Amino acid sequence: MTGTLFSKADKDIEINKNNDCNDLQCEEFEETPLYAAVLTYLGYAILCLFGWLRDFLRQSNIEKKRGAVDPNASLGFVPLYQSYESFYTRNMYTRVRDIFNRPIASVPGAQFELTERMSDDYNWTYRYTGKTISAVNFGSYNYLGFAERTGQCATDAINGLKSYAVSSCGTRSEIGTQRYHIELEQLLANFLGVESSIVFGMGFATNALNLPAIASKGDLILSDEMNHVSLIIGMRISGASYQTFAHNDMNDLEAKLHAAIVHGHPRTNRPWKKIFIVVEGVYSMEGSICRLPQLIELKKKYKAYLYMDEAHSIGAMGKNGRGIVDYFNVDVNDVDILMGTFTKSFGSAGGYIAGRKSLIDHIRIHSHANTYASSMSAPIVQQIISSLRLLSSPEGEKRICQLADNTRYFRRKLVDMGFIVYGNKYSPVVPMLLYLPARVTRFNREMLRRGIAVVTVGFPATKLLEARVRFCLSAAHTRPMLDAALAAIDEVGTDIRLRYSSRHVHRRLKDL
Ligand SMILES: Cc1ncc(COP(=O)(O)O)c(C=O)c1O
Numbered sequence: 001m002t003g004t005l006f007s008k009a010d011k012d013i014e015i016n017k018n019n020d021c022n023d024l025q026c027e028e029f030e031e032t033p034l035y036a037a038v039l040t041y042l043g044y045a046i047l048c049l050f051g052w053l054r055d056f057l058r059q060s061n062i063e064k065k066r067g068a069v070d071p072n073a074s075l076g077f078v079p080l081y082q083s084y085e086s087f088y089t090r091n092m093y094t095r096v097r098d099i100f101n102r103p104i105a106s107v108p109g110a111q112f113e114l115t116e117r118m119s120d121d122y123n124w125t126y127r128y129t130g131k132t133i134s135a136v137n138f139g140s141y142n143y144l145g146f147a148e149r150t151g152q153c154a155t156d157a158i159n160g161l162k163s164y165a166v167s168s169c170g171t172r173s174e175i176g177t178q179r180y181h182i183e184l185e186q187l188l189a190n191f192l193g194v195e196s197s198i199v200f201g202m203g204f205a206t207n208a209l210n211l212p213a214i215a216s217k218g219d220l221i222l223s224d225e226m227n228h229v230s231l232i233i234g235m236r237i238s239g240a241s242y243q244t245f246a247h248n249d250m251n252d253l254e255a256k257l258h259a260a261i262v263h264g265h266p267r268t269n270r271p272w273k274k275i276f277i278v279v280e281g282v283y284s285m286e287g288s289i290c291r292l293p294q295l296i297e298l299k300k301k302y303k304a305y306l307y308m309d310e311a312h313s314i315g316a317m318g319k320n321g322r323g324i325v326d327y328f329n330v331d332v333n334d335v336d337i338l339m340g341t342f343t344k345s346f347g348s349a350g351g352y353i354a355g356r357k358s359l360i361d362h363i364r365i366h367s368h369a370n371t372y373a374s375s376m377s378a379p380i381v382q383q384i385i386s387s388l389r390l391l392s393s394p395e396g397e398k399r400i401c402q403l404a405d406n407t408r409y410f411r412r413k414l415v416d417m418g419f420i421v422y423g424n425k426y427s428p429v430v431p432m433l434l435y436l437p438a439r440v441t442r443f444n445r446e447m448l449r450r451g452i453a454v455v456t457v458g459f460p461a462t463k464l465l466e467a468r469v470r471f472c473l474s475a476a477h478t479r480p481m482l483d484a485a486l487a488a489i490d491e492v493g494t495d496i497r498l499r500y501s502s503r504h505v506h507r508r509l510k511d512l
Contacts, residue, residue: 160382168376195355
């Protein structure tokens with residue numbers, strides 16, 4: 001990465017150094033306008049009507065049959081696939097499949113190449129044309145711009161490959177532990193300021209397979225309703241009881257903690273063995289930040305354990321990139337279980353758990369992800385080690401400041417243009433509400449036509465009424481790239497009427 005990308009003096013860039021953002025003042029969740037809600041329901045109703053008509057035509061053999069057909073239907077089995085989800089996939093998702101799952105043909109850097117594909121049968125199948133589409137990337141979680149094929153990280157990763165090959169061909173607890181695993185765990189523990197850490201080959205499995213190592217039957221898990229599916233799967237596998245609390249709602253959490261202490265297990269009324277509070281640092285669909293100081297207060301008051309998933313905040317938040325603990329400037333030892341992934345800010349793969357030595361020793365013995373999964377690959381570990389080292393250097397500081405600056409600039413402009421933008425003003429995940437299914441599709445296609453690749457998300461990944469585009473900002477984005485994206489959003493947003501905000505004045509970019 002060249003120096004010009006980070007030419008802005010970092011001293012004037014704001015990263016919440018004054019810790020002034022402990023509550024709702026930095027977050028905005030404007031309610032859905034009534035007309036947008038009505039039009040969205042109407043849009044889905046029309047899609048359903050056409051879906052039923054098409055299904056009728058398919059069943060009557062008038063229209064060529066497409067999609068999954070149950071092979072056991074004639075044998076009298078209960079249908080395997082015929083649920084509302086398959087109706088939705090067949091009749092709604094397939095119509096617009098071109099805006100999802102786009103294959104890429106380059107490094108997921110700030111400017112990247114998408115593989116061009118065409119469909120001759122309305123998105124049921126694709127053929128690749130052999131060409132690529134160059135676009136500015138607002139979809140990858142490359143927050144600090146470490147996903148590169150040249151530079152220190154890439155060189156170290158290649159050297160790691162040359163020294164140790166791709167695989168260790170063994171699990172950590174057998175003969176799969178290499179020098180670089182131990183080096184990474186020590187480096188990470190020092191970086192986070194905790195006693196110990198343990199790393200795993202997959203972020204998703206870090207949640208799904210480690211929650212069962214620390215929670216079990218007789219325990220209660222209180223989970224934020226917006227938690228990632230890997231956490232939900234981990235809770236289910238653990239055998240512990242679990243309840244959700246309203247997103248970032250500390251009153252609801254306290255009420256549930258209180259009830260849990262007073263009533264204990266609902267069947268036996270025995271006290272819960274342990275109570276865990278499970279949250280994320282930055283919520284990847286909402287762009288919101290957990291209320292860490294209040295969570296710590298509550299966990300101390302009710303003697304619960306706090307598990308925080310920092311997948312989207314480690315590296316990207318706080319003035320030293322040490323995540324939400326750094327952002328709120330609280331004592332790291334107040335979070336009992338720190339979890340994070342290396343797929344975002346570190347431009348690599350895998351996940352970690354960090355905290356007290358006794359916790360990590362327990363996980364090392366009881367985690368299936370440690371005992372039964374092959375250990376992390378050398379080039380992947382070297383990429384993380386290099387980016388961790390860089391994070392603590394002036395270069396890392398510049399990237400952290402650049403990301404904060406890009407985030408503030410981009411969010412501010414969107415809000416000032418009158419779009420509804422969710423989340424915290426410091427969050428590098430920037431969701432902008434589109435609502436109507438037709439507008440989601442049109443926005444995505446029109447942005448790509450203007451050279452900007454974006455990720456749009458709708459039901460079932462969001463509530464039916466809250467389809468959105470989710471911009472992921474990166475330190476590698478230059479000011480001209482941000483301006484090009486803002487100009488495209490301004491133009492498309494005007495064409496298809498996306499300025500929904502009733503709190504902010506609607507303005508064109510040129511008038512700001
Ligand atoms: C909050 C959260 N936790 C865990 C994961 C899983 O991490 P990975 O993609 O590294 O497997 C993700 C993935 O995006 C995530 O958003």
